[in-house]
């Protein structure tokens with residue numbers, strides 16, 4: 119590892135092991151980064167002055183009292199990892215030292231609180247100290263801009279130039295910041311209000327929710343309190359957390375990787391689901407911006423839905439079919455997610471937009487289109503159900519929407535699996551899976567795939583497409599009427615290359631599963647030869 123290398127922004131901000139070197143997460147790194155962010159935000163504000171809100175001739179007294187003319191305002195939050203509290207306090211103090219008005223959250227909190235607060239209070243930026251689902255050794259730094267959206271790629275070079283221009287972090291001025299009152303309850307109340315029934319439906323809905331058995335895990339992260347409160351306030355009395363994983367613990371003692379996408383991470387959740395005979399299961403990631411969802415299977419067991427299954431289902435639940443009036447709502451997903459959402463969008467009259475991985479891209483997916491972003495998701499169990507309230511992925515509101523829907527369906531004798539079957543019957547059967555290759559040089563591996571693209575997969579020829587920014591390569595082919603796709607891409611959060619496999623528009627579940635199986639076998643066999 120090159121120790122002189124400065125950290126750069128990846129899929130979701132800076133992420134690196136906590137340690138003393140220049141390419142690691144430490145107080146000097148955080149000081150330098152924040153000083154850079156502060157000077158960059160100040161420069162942007164100076165270059166984009168607030169338009170005059172009062173007539174030109176009314177100058178002078180009182181002008182400074184307009185909120186837009188005050189100091190830049192930021193909020194700083196943090197998860198419960200090693201170093202998070204210190205890094206957050208450092209971030210807040212450096213912003214304050216640069217003349218910003220700073221809101222520092224008092225306790226470890228879910229990441230979605232930051233975009234929610236930025237958006238709600240018209241702040242100039244937000245920072246969350248988190249390494250999301252990475253291993254215990256890592257920490258990270260995530261930047262949200264004035265509209266609550268994450269810092270996006272085109273702006274990264276400008277910001278990185280400001281960070282690199284910070285000469286001696288020790289000399290950066292710091293001013294002590296007193297933390298604010300806890301904001302979690304306010305956030306939870308607003309999320310719960312999204313699923314609060316009308317007065318006329320109160321009795322029916324409460325009784326539906328009273329019959330749903332919910333289990334969830336916070337995976338040793340910061341979402342436990344938010345999730346418990348949210349379910350309680352929304353009227354789900356039979357909600358059970360996985361006790362061993364309920365409270366923040368930076369060692370993540372019961373899991374190898376605290377990522378709800380990893381089968382080993384949800385073992386205790388599945389045990390709890392069996393014990394409680396659960397109808398629905400939720401696994402938050404450690405900073406609670408993502409949420410995996412599980413359901414009961416026909417044989418009485420449980421299975422986790424894929425991110426694509428949750429995303430496509432929830433889109434159909436939340437976005438009404440286009441009525442022909444006004445701008446079309448925009449739904450969005452990433453290039454490595456299922457192609458099903460695009461097909462549904464065409465049928466429902468929605469505008470559809472596809473971006474590179476990460477909500478830094480997805481939250482901008484409707485820019486340049488007529489309509490607003492109505493819904494976005496990515497296959498990595500990240501869902502943004504209400505972009506105008508939280509313009510990023512949000513595990514808590516996702517869980518509330520899915521639980522409310524599951525309760526309603528249960529009362530009708532139906533299920534989420536039936537809803538999924540309806541989608542497949544209408545649009546064809548889809549199946550997908552992912553293979554991760556952990557390596558110290560994922561870039562080299564993916565460059566090799568790009569330079570020597572596979573010509574055939576499971577006996578049919580495939581056409582290669584290089585992903586934007588050379589992030590990876592997509593191979594598309596047809597087996598009769600069935601579409602097959604394999605994408606290789608460099609992870610932007612961990613040292614791994616990822617392979618995303620999908621079979622689409624098959625005539626039956628079995629056909630999709632069988633072709634996917636063949637695809638997996640073939641990919642595994644060429645991986646073993648590398």
Ligand SMILES: O=P(O)(O)OC[C@H]1O[C@@H](O)[C@H](O)[C@@H](O)[C@@H]1O
Nearest residue numbers: 129130250476477498609610611
């Ligand atoms: O595939 P990557 O780059 O490792 O990212 C995986 C996921 O990592 C999460 O931490 C990000 O919040 C997601 O947006 C992202 O999709």
